[in-house]
Amino acid sequence: EEAGAARPFRQRLLVVANRLPVSAVRRGEDSWSLDISAGGLVSALLGVKEFEARWIGWAGVNVPDEIGQKALTKALAEKRCIPVFLDEEIVHQYYNGYCNNILWPLFHYLGLPQEDRLATTRSFQSQFAAYKKANQMFADVVNAHYEEGDVVWCHDYHLMYLPECLKKYNTKMKVGWFLHTPFPSSEIHRTLPSRYELLRSVLAADLVGFHTYDYARHFVSACTRILGLEGTPEGVEDQGKLTRVAAFPIGIDSDRFIRALELPQVQEHIKELKERFSGRKVMLGVDRLDMIKGIPQKLLAFEKFLEENPYWRDKVVLLQIAVPTRTDVPEYQKLTSQVHEIVGRINGRFGTLTAVPIHHLDCSLDFHALCALYAVTEAKKGVLILSEFAGAAQSLGAGAILVNPWNITEVAASIGQALNMPAEEREKRHCHNFHHVTEHTAQEWAETFVSELNDTVVEAQLRTSK
Ligand code: G6P
Numbered sequence: 001e002e003a004g005a006a007r008p009f010r011q012r013l014l015v016v017a018n019r020l021p022v023s024a025v026r027r028g029e030d031s032w033s034l035d036i037s038a039g040g041l042v043s044a045l046l047g048v049k050e051f052e053a054r055w056i057g058w059a060g061v062n063v064p065d066e067i068g069q070k071a072l073t074k075a076l077a078e079k080r081c082i083p084v085f086l087d088e089e090i091v092h093q094y095y096n097g098y099c100n101n102i103l104w105p106l107f108h109y110l111g112l113p114q115e116d117r118l119a120t121t122r123s124f125q126s127q128f129a130a131y132k133k134a135n136q137m138f139a140d141v142v143n144a145h146y147e148e149g150d151v152v153w154c155h156d157y158h159l160m161y162l163p164e165c166l167k168k169y170n171t172k173m174k175v176g177w178f179l180h181t182p183f184p185s186s187e188i189h190r191t192l193p194s195r196y197e198l199l200r201s202v203l204a205a206d207l208v209g210f211h212t213y214d215y216a217r218h219f220v221s222a223c224t225r226i227l228g229l230e231g232t233p234e235g236v237e238d239q240g241k242l243t244r245v246a247a248f249p250i251g252i253d254s255d256r257f258i259r260a261l262e263l264p265q266v267q268e269h270i271k272e273l274k275e276r277f278s279g280r281k282v283m284l285g286v287d288r289l290d291m292i293k294g295i296p297q298k299l300l301a302f303e304k305f306l307e308e309n310p311y312w313r314d315k316v317v318l319l320q321i322a323v324p325t326r327t328d329v330p331e332y333q334k335l336t337s338q339v340h341e342i343v344g345r346i347n348g349r350f351g352t353l354t355a356v357p358i359h360h361l362d363c364s365l366d367f368h369a370l371c372a373l374y375a376v377t378e379a380k381k382g383v384l385i386l387s388e389f390a391g392a393a394q395s396l397g398a399g400a401i402l403v404n405p406w407n408i409t410e411v412a413a414s415i416g417q418a419l420n421m422p423a424e425e426r427e428k429r430h431c432h433n434f435h436h437v438t439e440h441t442a443q444e445w446a447e448t449f450v451s452e453l454n455d456t457v458v459e460a461q462l463r464t465s466k
Contacts, residue, residue, distance in 0.1 A: 010050070010051060010052040011051050011052065011151060011450060011454075012051070012052045012053075012054075012147065012149065012150045012151070013051040013052065013053040013054070013150070013151050013153060013450065014053075014054050014056060014142060014145065014146065014150050014151070014152045014153065015045060015048075015053055015054070015055050015056070015153050015155070016055075016056045016057065016138055016142055016152065016153065016154045016155065016159060016162065017041055017045070017055070017056075017057045017154075017155040017156060017158075017159070018057055018058055018095070018099070018155075018156060018158035018159065019037050019039065019041070019042065019057055019058060019060060020037065020055055020056075020057040020058065020059050020060070020076070020081045020083065021036065021037055021042045021045060021046055021055060021079075021081070022034040022035060022036060022037060022059070022076070022079055022081060023035050023036075023037045023059060023060040023061070024059040024060065024061045024063075024072055024075070024076070025061070026061065026063075026068065029067055029068065029071075030067050030068065030070070030071035031071065032071060032072050032075045034075060034076070034079065036367075037060065038288060038323045038325065038364050039288060039325075040180060040250075041155060041156060041180045043252065043253075043442075044250045044251070044252060044253075044442045044445070045155075045442070045446075046253065046442075047251070047252060047253025047256065047441060047442030047443055047446075048442055048443055048445075048446040049443060050443060050446075050447060051446070051450070053080065054080050054081070054082060054145065055079075055080060055081045055082065056081075056082045056084060056138065056141050056142055056145065057081070057082075057083070057084060057138075058083070058084050058085075058086050058091075058095075059072060059076065059081075059083045062086075062087060062088050062091065063085055064087065069083075069085055082141060082145060083141075084137055084138050084141050086134060086137065089130075090130055090133065090134050090137075092328075093126060093127045093129075093130030093131075094127070094130040094131045094133070094134040094158075095134075095158070096326070096328050096329050097123065097127035097130065098127035098128055098130065098131040099131070099157060099158045100326050100329050101113060101127075101329060101331070102124070102127065102192075103157045103158075103160075103192075104157065104181065104292075105291075105292075105331075106184065106188060106189075106191070106192060107157060107181045107182055107183065107184055108181065108182060108184075108292040109182075109184055109188060110291070110292075111188070111191070112191055112192070124193055125193075128193070128194050131161060132161050134158075135159055135160075135161035135162045135165055136161075136165050138159060138162055138165075139162055139165035139166050139168075139169065142162075142166060143166070143169045143170070146169075146170070146173065148172075150173075150174070151174045151176065151450055151453055151454070152166060152173055152174060152175050152176070153176045153177075153178065153449070153450070153453075154166075154175065154176065154177045154178070154205070155177075155178055155180060156178070156179060156180045156181070157179060157180075157181055159177070160177070160198045160201055160202050161197070161198065161201045162177070162201070163175050163177050163201055163202055163203075163204040163205035164200065164201035164204040165201075166204075167204045167205075174206055174453055174454065174457050175204070175205045175206055175207075176205055176206060176207040176208075176209065176449060176450070176453040177202055177205040177207075177208050177209070178208075178209040178210070178248070178449065179208075179209070179210050179211070179215065180211070180250075182211075182212075182215050182218075182389075182391065183210055183215040183216070183218045183219045183222075184218060185218050185221075186218060186221045186222040186225045186226060189218075189222045189226065190222070190225070190226050195222075195226055196226065196227065199222060199223055199226060199227055200227065202219075202243075203223065203227075203229075203236060203238060203243045204243075205243060206243065206244065206453060206456050206457050206460065207243075207244045207245075207246070207449070207452055207453040207456045208235070208243055208244070208245045208246075209245075209246060209247070209248045209449055210245075210246075210247050210248070211247065211248070211249055211250055211391035212247055212249065212391050212394050213247040213394075214394075215247070215391075216245050216246060216247045219245060220235065220236055220245055223236045224236075241460075242460065242463075244452070244456045246452065248445055248448055248449050248452075249391070249394065249395050249440065249445070250391075250442065250445050251437065251440040251441040251442045251443075251444060251445050252437060252441065252442055253441060253442050253443070254437050254438045254441055255441075256367075257371055257374070258438075260367065260368055260371040261371060261375055263368065265368060266368050266371055266372050266375070269368070269369065269372035270372045270375050270376060270379075273372060273373065273376045274376060274379075277317055277376070279315070280314070280315055280316055280317045280355075281315060281316045281317075281419055282316075282317055282319060282376050282377050283302075283316060283317070283318045283319070283377065283415070284318075284319050284320075284321075284373055284374065284376075284377045284382075285298060285318065285319070285320040285321065286321045286323075286370065286373075287320075287321070287322060287323070288322075288323045288324075288325040289322040289323060289324055289325055289332065289335060289336060289339065289362070290325055290326070290332070290335070291331060291332075291335050294387060294405040295320065295322060295335075295339055296335075296338055296339060296342055297405045297406065297408065297411065298320075298405070298411065299318075299320070299339065299342045299343060299346065299358070300342065300408050301408045301411030301412045301414075301415065302318055302346065302357070302358070302412070302415065303342070303345075303346045303349075303350075304408055304409070304412040305412040305415045305416060306346070306349075306350050306357060308412065309416065312419065313350050313357065314352065314355060316357070316419065317355070317356075317357060317358070317359065318357060318358045318359070319358075319359045319361075319373065320343075320358060320359070320360045320361070321361050321363070321364070321365055321370075321373075322339065322360060322361065322362055323363065323364040324336075324362055324363070324364075336362070339360070340360075343358050343360040346358055378430075381423070381426040381427045381429075381430040382426070382430065383400075383401060383418040383421055383426055383429065383430075384396060384399065384400040384401070384429075384433060385400065385401045385403060385411070385414050385415070385418055386400040386401070386402055386403070387402075387403060387404070387405045388402040388403065388404055389404075389405070395436055395440065396433050396436060396437075398429075398432055399429040399430065399431075399432035399433035399436070400429070400433065401414045401417060401418060
């Protein structure tokens with residue numbers, strides 16, 4: 001570097017998400033250890049490096065005392081993370097209640113909770129109040145750390161009320177909001193009692209992003225049909241103010257995976273796994289244990305496949321990593337028992353004294369163990385079986401076998417198709433997806449979003465100054 005050369009400008013970015021990329025575990029009055037959090041949002045955002053980024057979010061733990069809060073704030077600062085402290089009651093109403101029992105199922109087309117209507121309405125109101133309160137608490141922390149010129153990037157369905165809170169503090173703040181789930185058809189969104197407020201608040205952002213073009217289109221339709229606003233090719237217009245709406249398909253940090261494969265401990269692990277499962281084809285599923293991931297459907301399809309294809313019974317094994325999540329929400333507890341029951345039945349039916357068809361793990365694996373597992377299924381150019389309803393189907397569809405997960409017969413057939421696929425076709429499909437994943441990384445996704453946000457703000461300034 002030339003002497004005196006200016007350091008390249010790095011955009012300061014405040015990433016605001018419900019969950020920080022690290023979750024805290026208390027070890028003593030003032031000591032904490034930090035683990036990487038699970039979930040798609042965190043794995044994508046960990047790949048975002050080109051910014052001077054700070055994270056603002058919840059550390060996943062209740063810290064009622066000041067000593068604990070101070071110590072945790074200090075430990076998190078080393079990771080460039082800033083905590084928002086939420087007490088148990090708020091977490092219960094905002095996170096378990098409004099976010100995970102109402103918005104999450106609704107956005108995945110499971111509808112609103114079906115209990116007694118009156119009870120639902122009452123709890124709905126208090127949960128929505130807690131949601132707004134929690135969003136305001138996030139806004140306070142953002143505002144306290146905001147510096148002029150920062151880009152504030154809000155993430156996900158937990159923080160739909162945040163853009164409005166932030167703009168109330170400072171209309172000049174550059175605010176983007178990105179949704180990591182589907183945005184449903186307006187016919188579904190309009191069943192939500194707080195449908196207006198959430199849309200209005202999101203529209204306070206300068207740029208609103210979705211994973212796919214369809215989700216963006218659904219959002220614009222919801223704004224036109226529910227709020228009566230005008231949808232344009234750029235986004236949504238309200239009395240001359242344009243909120244830009246667009247699709248930004250997310251990616252992963254592919255280099256991190258590729259580099260990990262070169263590590264001796266990963267190579268060693270791959271060798272062990274190959275020996276352990278030699279003579280059998282390995283199928284791998286990695287999902288948070290969530291009802292929208294279709295784990296029971298996958299297991300039922302595998303059962304049907306084994307039923308109909310006795311030849312494969314001792315030649316294939318399914319490794320299902322089911323990362324526990326939202327364990328305080330009753331729906332998730334029910335799902336865990338349901339999955340255990342199905343796995344037990346299938347292993348009872350098709351297992352032998354020496355081998356079982358399914359290895360089901362209720363845990364999250366560390367990154368290197370996960371890489372070794374992927375490598376074992378990929379070594380011979382593994383085939384991806386993907387739900388056509390997953391956002392990724394729009395980017396990886398050409399290389400994958402796309403299925404309707406509700407159609408067990410179709411999924412069972414896809415397992416057969418994958419296992420019997422000629423090497424040449426597997427390689428072709430694999431190559432297609434490998435190319436896509438290494439070209440469209442998390443880093444590229446973030447850079448595109450942030451530069452679009454900067455441009456949007458400049459354009460808006462030009463429009464108003466005319
Ligand atoms: C999904 C959501 C994320 C969330 C993750 C893990 O990917 O879009 O916002 O963080 O699931 O869920 P959790 O409730 O444990 O944060």
